Amino acid sequence: MTASHLTLITGASRGLGQAMAEQLLQAGHVVLGISRKQNPELAALAGRAEAAGAELTQWEQDLSDPVAAAARLSDWLKTLDGQRFDSVTLINNAGTVGNPAPLSSAVAAELSLALRIGLEAPMLLTSAFLGATREWRGARKVLNISSGLGRNAMGSQAPYCGAKAGMDHFSRAVALEEAQAPNGARIVSLAPGVIDTDMQVQLRGASAEKFPDRTRFEKMKNEGMLDSPATAAAKVLKYLAREDFGANPVADVRDPA
Template identity: 30%
Template sequence: MTDPQVWLITGASRGLGRACAEAALEAGHRVVGTARNVEPLEELARKYPDRLLPLPMDVADRRCVFDGVERAAAAFGRLDVVVNNAGGMLYGMVEEATEEQIRAHLDVNFFGAVWVSQATLPHLRAQGGGRLLQVTSMGSGGGMATVGFYGAGKAALDSVGEALAMEVERFGVKVTNVQMGGYNTGLFATGTTATEPLPQYQALRTEMEEMWGDTAGPEPETAAPVILRLAALPDPPRRLIVGGQSFDHVLEMDRAREELYRSWEHLSRLAPG
């Protein structure tokens, strides 16, 4: 077992965040679990009264994030592992989404993760190291109908995460984009905002719903041990796909993209740049 650490986990009230919080506590670590509503964490706090701090935090509110991180660092004296997990789903076609829906979605899924990164990095840098895990998605490498804005937020976080890894590695801070597969996190239930459907897209919507199917995926508890093992690595990768089937799907998508590029290479090379 590694030495006890202090974990800060956003979106800790359900899904992957909750599973990671439970796994970290069982491993002997201390956890600051944040969520807009921390009531679901009360039972866990009673079980670990000295090692779990439920902390209300709306990641879309930058000032709230910075104040919350200061409270988290003061509570346990340091931060070792930050899991940027809070997020939601905007489900619907690009044309259907309102400005308010798009901005609210990205405020949580992208900007919220940026605020947490900015607020925690001074602490990690000052203590000479730490882990920052950016929870993205296996699908962040490309868009897909009905979940385009979800993919967009995760792709943006992927890009920022890679840049951040280069920027802070010299300070001993390791950043990993954790590309999650399809787990039963409740994202499509309590975490989803749906657009107002346009009838013109009904056929495609039906096709996509049939493709998604009714399978919710594995429970997030099965992924949490991988997250703990990743956080303990002395030299972690800058990106990691979580899930065997997801690994295969990502490789398939990468191969298909390369084939597409190759098929139009002759046109690409007509330009000198």
């Protein structure tokens, strides 16, 4: 019997999320993409990959309302036959850098939005995922897409740094919990390297006055130091497939096997 794998990805409509969804569909995974908008390219690819077992469901879901998103996810997972899948994985990929600026000049609504999307949503979705799949037979994994900025601070990026640092640390806590549970999930908060996405464009276009480190991001682009989304996705998915996935709940895609 062909193995059946279910993968849930937030922020699946563009950038790294889209690239991961594309590669998983090509590999015959059942994919749930959670984004503000659907992606017709993914739908077309899923149609071509049906022979390999691929299935795609796309939700239009605003993660700035994480309570509603988590409830929807929990309800949806409970409608599925957990015995069908050899593995089920949640990839918390969505995030936002907002408008880079010192915290003293942050707009309160924008600051709250960044934290809801970057930290509250991943935590609530992880909770819903773990609860709804507790009795499933297959391997259970949570992959949180973190960042080097969660481990090395940068001025004018307090919301993003804080969200990613929080993601790292809640992953450590959940890893301890799941290690004690039957068929406990393995969880990793993974820095994926530096990727040429819309987020990088936003950082390079930020105000130099409010974001002095802008030149650093311009240099990385000019010197060809950025991975394409497809290249980065391949590295992330290779890490996800490692036998030792979860041994270190806070990791970097460049860590040796």
